[in-house]
Each structure stands twice: as structure tokens, then as C-alpha cells.
Amino acid sequence: MSRRKDDAASPSGNDQQTGSGTADDPKAAGGLEKKAGVSRRRFLAGTAGLFGMITVSSCSWDEFFQQNFRRMTREEIDQTLARLQAQYKAKYGKDFVVGAEGPIDGTLFGYALDIQRCIGCRRCVYACVEENNQSRDPQIQYIRVLRFRDGNMDFEESDLYYDPDRVPQEGYYYLPVQCQHCENAPCTKVCPVQATWKEPDGIVVVDYNWCIGCRYCMAACPYMGRWFNWADPVIPAEELNTRTHYLGNRPRFRNIVEKCTFCIQRVRKGRYPACVEVCPVGARKFGNLLDPASEVSRILRDKRVFRLKEELNTQPKFYYFFGL
Amino acid sequence: MTGNKRTRAGANALLLAVALAAWAAGSGAESLSPSPGPATSAAEGGEDFPVPFNPLPKTITPCRACHGPEKDFKINWTREEALRVHTNIRLHHGGVRVWCLDCHSAEKRNYLLPLSDGKPITFEHSYELCGKCHGTKYRDWRNGIHGKRTGYWNGPKTYHLCTQCHNPHRPRFRPIKPKPPPKRPRSPVEASTKH
Ligand code: SF4
Numbered sequence: 432m433s434r435r436k437d438d439a440a441s442p443s444g445n446d447q448q449t450g451s452g453t454a455d456d457p458k459a460a461g462g463l464e465k466k467a468g469v470s471r472r473r474f475l476a477g478t479a480g481l482f483g484m485i486t487v488s489s490c491s492w493d494e495f496f497q498q499n500f501r502r503m504t505r506e507e508i509d510q511t512l513a514r515l516q517a518q519y520k521a522k523y524g525k526d527f528v529v530g531a532e533g534p535i536d537g538t539l540f541g542y543a544l545d546i547q548r549c550i551g552c553r554r555c556v557y558a559c560v561e562e563n564n565q566s567r568d569p570q571i572q573y574i575r576v577l578r579f580r581d582g583n584m585d586f587e588e589s590d591l592y593y594d595p596d597r598v599p600q601e602g603y604y605y606l607p608v609q610c611q612h613c614e615n616a617p618c619t620k621v622c623p624v625q626a627t628w629k630e631p632d633g634i635v636v637v638d639y640n641w642c643i644g645c646r647y648c649m650a651a652c653p654y655m656g657r658w659f660n661w662a663d664p665v666i667p668a669e670e671l672n673t674r675t676h677y678l679g680n681r682p683r684f685r686n687i688v689e690k691c692t693f694c695i696q697r698v699r700k701g702r703y704p705a706c707v708e709v710c711p712v713g714a715r716k717f718g719n720l721l722d723p724a725s726e727v728s729r730i731l732r733d734k735r736v737f738r739l740k741e742e743l744n745t746q747p748k749f750y751y752f753f754g755l
Numbered sequence: 756m757t758g759n760k761r762t763r764a765g766a767n768a769l770l771l772a773v774a775l776a777a778w779a780a781g782s783g784a785e786s787l788s789p790s791p792g793p794a795t796s797a798a799e800g801g802e803d804f805p806v807p808f809n810p811l812p813k814t815i816t817p818c819r820a821c822h823g824p825e826k827d828f829k830i831n832w833t834r835e836e837a838l839r840v841h842t843n844i845r846l847h848h849g850g851v852r853v854w855c856l857d858c859h860s861a862e863k864r865n866y867l868l869p870l871s872d873g874k875p876i877t878f879e880h881s882y883e884l885c886g887k888c889h890g891t892k893y894r895d896w897r898n899g900i901h902g903k904r905t906g907y908w909n910g911p912k913t914y915h916l917c918t919q920c921h922n923p924h925r926p927r928f929r930p931i932k933p934k935p936p937p938k939r940p941r942s943p944v945e946a947s948t949k950h
Contacts (some may be wrong), residue, residue, distance in 0.1 A: 553934035559813060570938050597930035633933075701907040712928065713903030713915065725908070726899035734900065754901060 499625065500638040500677065512677060519682060523671055531677045532699040534632035540693055541633070541720035542704075543728040543736065544607060545754035548714035550603030551598045552575050555715065559609075562705035563680040563696060564672050566608055566664030572659065573691040574706065576607045609706075610635060610656035610691035611739060611747030618648035618657060627688070632718075634693050636678040644686040645720035653740050654747075657690045693717070720748065806914050818864035847925040849888075858884060858923070878922050885917045896897050 455486035493514055498507060512529045519527040556574045565571040577589040581602050589606070600604065616629045616635050619627050626641035627648055649657045675681040681690050694704035698717070707715040716726035723732075728752070729738065734752040774816045821840075822828055838844050846854070860866045866875035867884045876884050886893030895901035902920065906912040921928070 437912075460855050484823065540910075550928070550929055550931070551933060553936075555932050558939075572937055575937070590934040594933070594936045596932065598933045599930060701909045703905060708905045710903065711920075711931070713901070713920070716899065718908045729898045730900055733898075754895070 543716040558709035612748040616747035799894035
């Protein structure tokens with residue numbers, strides 16, 4: 432689904448529309464008329480093809496020519512949000528709030544998870560799915576809770592599918608993994624169309640409408656923090672969360688990549704992410720790294736912390752700590 | 756004329772007030788109410804912080820209904836395994852070292868034992884008593900490292916008090932049923948046999 436007709440940086444410069452190169456061809460003196468005719472025909476075919484693509488992909492003219500979120504003017508953003516709200520209303524029969532709240536000045540979000548506290552109950556996984564409108568089928572879950580044997584830290588020996596009657600189990604510990612919101616995020620560097628980037632408050636986001644679904648970012652992420660929509664997401668209508676953000680939990684569609692956004696729709700309004708609020712043992716902590724009095728700052732100062740795969744210099748803002 | 760003007764102004768003011776009220780109500784509904792009940796506040800070390808009010812079950816209070824001097828109930832100072840009428844309590848806290856009167860005030864049953872300032876602690880402020888033994892946990896809790904908070908990371912929060920997560924008579928968490936694991940991706944073998 433290419434929708435970058437007017438993008439100068441686009442590599443697909445097969446100029447069907449201009450045809451000027453062929454018309455000015457000096458050795459085509461006799462065949463000039465003929466060439467021009469071909470060129471016109473190709474131009475018409477190209478235009479028809481473009482319209483065809485717009486119709487077949489069932490996306491509107493505005494949607495087709497929508498800018499990258501970061502290059503939109505305030506007016507264009509408002510138009511886009513209004514269009515999306517109307518579109519969601521038509522599709523799901525519900526009134527959605529699609530916000531685009533910007534970063535709060537002086538914030539850099541950080542997360543801390545107490546691995547001595549986590550009991551592996553997976554409440555966070557499902558709270559996240561519901562808050563962020565993740566597809567139930569095919570299944571997408573931003574949080575993976577890994578179970579390790581005590582004393583073992585080998586990810587290859589961890590178990591994602593543990594299913595005992597009760598948790599925590601004797602002899603095991605649990606380590607939930609989600610997007611680590613790296614300061615030096617490799618995923619954003621490999622994106623060929625710059626559809627994903629790090630916001631000023633440290634949240635790594637995706638512009639779903641700009642994403643071309645090449646999945647380079649998924650290959651680049653060392654934490655498996657990104658998910659691809661292999662098919663149209665299926666979510667029961669009554670479970671849809673209608674309070675959304677453009678860069679966050681608004682309904683997605685097939686062929687694009689999505690990920691944890693620290694619940695951008697909540698945290699930009701000051702609220703804690705859904706996983707923090709649901710955790711029954713209070714293992715999850717969230718706050719502003721630039722505020723020395725915030726919970727995360729205190730943890731970084733006073734507790735033993737570590738990050739995953741520090742040797743890769745990804746500089747995650749997701750810390751694990753020992754609370755005891 | 757002036758009267759007319761005044762009524763117009765009055766009507767405008769009324770309209771504005773109604774609009775403001777509607778807006779306030781709307782925004783109130785929009786934002787999540789951080790604490791469910793009236794909040795009590797605790798001031799310690801010069802720092803004020805809000806804690807939610809957690810009422811005790813009516814069935815067991817006031818303790819003085821039974822344990823008052825007028826009832827002529829003798830105070831039993833020795834540890835006892837059988838807790839008589841308190842059949843719902845199974846004491847599993849601190850092994851054999853801790854017993855009822857290590858936390859509950861013997862003379863003032865509606866209160867907990869005092870700190871060094873001699874003032875009895877109310878049940879609503881039980882976390883102060885918990886901190887007597889669990890000082891490091893208490894400090895971590897005050898700083899938001901231990902325990903759970905909900906609400907706003909940059910604003911009002913609901914603190915979960917010690918006894919809202921831990922049963923004081925049996926503080927260790929009981930294991931719970933985990934939510935279902937994710938679906939496994941289909942293996943190539945499976946995929947080929949299913950087609
Ligand atoms: S909800 Fe809390 S305890 Fe349960 S798995 Fe998630 S982090 Fe661990």
C-alpha cells in the first residue's frame with residue numbers, strides 16, 4: 432500500500448505521469464508524435480491505476496494522501512482526527528475520542544518492574560490488551576511474562592506458556608517483557624519511511640497510517656517488542672476502548688506494526704499506564720525520570736536495577752529492580 | 756433600560772454559570788476519581804501525603820462492645836492458640852513471636868498500640884504500626900517503591916495501605932490462578948498437516 436505520491440524522498444520515481452524524459456529524447460526525431468502518444472496513454476493508465484488503488488484499498492482520498500504525522504500542521508491533524516472518528520463511528524458504531532495530546536514539557540518517561548515481587552499472574556497482559564485495543568484473533572499481546580527457574584537468566588530456557596493452577600510456583604521467578612522504550616532505539620533507525628520514532632517524552636511510537644508493513648523494525652528490536660497485524664484485527668465490539676490517541680490505541684488495521692506506547696493515551700493526561708494499575712502485587716512503577724522525587728527516580732537511586740541486553744547500547748528506559 | 760440591561764447581564768451570568776457547571780461536571784466525569792472514599796491524611800516528617808480511608812467491617816467493631824471494662828472482661832496477657840469467638844482469624848504472622856496484644860492495645864481495644872509518642876494508633880492509620888517492625892518496607896512504601904498506587908503519576912494518587920493488600924493476621928499473599936498463556940504459533944509440521 433504505497434501512498435506517497437508527493438514524497439520527494441520516495442525511491443519509487445518511475446515517472447509515469449511526467450513523461451518529459453521521453454518527449455525530450457533527441458534521437459526520437461521521427462517518432463516524437465508516437466512516443467508522446469504512448470506517453471499519454473501510459474499517463475492515463477497510471478492515473479487510472481492510482482484511482483483503482485484508492486478504490487480497491489477502500490481508503491478515502493484524504494486518507495490516501497495523508498501526511499506523516501510529524502509533518503502535519505495542526506489543521507491537518509484536526510482534520511485527520513475528525514476523519515478517523517467518523518470512520519470508527521461508521522465501522523464500529525461507537526463514538527471514539529481520538530486525541531493527539533503532545534508531550535508534557537520536562538518529562539522523560541521511565542518504567543521500573545520489581546522482579547522479586549512479580550508473581551506471574553498475567554493480569555498486566557490482559558489489562559494491556561483491553562486498554563490498547565489489541566487484536567484477540569490473531570492474538571496480539573504487547574506483554575510477555577517469562578518464567579525462569581531460580582538462578583537462571585537464560586532467555587532461551589525461559590517459558591512463555593507456563594500454565595499451572597496457581598502462581599507463584601516454588602523455584603521460579605517471573606520476568607515480564609514489553610517494549611523497552613530505548614533511548615537509542617534501533618527499531619526507529621531501520622524504518623525506511625520513518626513511520627516510527629521516539630517522541631520528546633521518550634515514548635517510541637508508530638504512525639500506523641504511514642507504516643508500510645515491511646517489518647524491518649521487528650527484525651531490529653532485540654526485545655521482540657513489536658507486533659505485526661497479519662490479518663484484520665478482531666475485537667469484540669463491547670470490549671473496544673473508545674478513549675484513544677492517534678499514536679496509541681486507536682483501532683488498527685492489517686499489514687501494519689504496533690507496540691506498547693506506555694499507554695500514551697493515559698500517560699499524556701497524567702494517568703498511570705493500565706498495567707501499573709492492574710498489577711495485584713504492585714510490581715510495576717512508572718513516572719518521570721527527570722523528576723528526582725518520582726517513584727522511578729527513587730528506585731534508580733536506591734535499589735539495585737538492571738536493564739535487558741545492556742551490551743547492545745539500546746539504553747532502555749525500562750528497568751528491572753530488586754525490591755527486597 | 757438599565758433594569759433590562761441588568762436582567763440581560765443576569766441571564767448571561769446565569770448562562771455562564773450553567774455552562775461552567777456543565778463543563779466542570781463533564782470534566783469531572785472525564786477524569787478518573789483517584790480515591791473512592793474520603794481521604795484521611797497523614798503528616799510525618801514534615802511531609803503530607805494522602806491515604807484513602809478504609810473502614811473496618813461493621814461486624815467486628817467497635818471492639819469495646821465486648822472488650823470494654825464495663826464488660827468485666829479480664830485481659831489475658833498470655834499467648835493463646837484458640838482465639839475463642841474470633842473464628843475467622845487464623846493467626847499466621849511472625850510465627851510464635853507475635854500475638855494479638857503485640858498490635859492491639861489491651862486497655863483501649865478500639866486502638867492499636869502506640870508509637871513512642873504514646874498516642875494510640877487508630878485502625879485507619881495501622882500502617883504506622885506496621886512500620887514499627889517493617890521499617891524498611893514502610894519507608895519504601897512511603898516513597899512509592901513498595902506497594903501499589905493508582906491514579907496520576909503527576910497528580911493525585913490512591914495509596915493502597917498495608918492492610919488493603921495484606922491480611923494483617925495472615926500477611927503472606929496466597930497464590931492465585933494465572934490468566935491463560937498466549938496461543939502458541941503453529942509449528943511448520945502442524946501447519947502442513949492442517950492444510
Ligand atoms: S500483573 Fe504484576 S504480578 Fe501479575 S504478571 Fe504482571 S507484573 Fe507480574
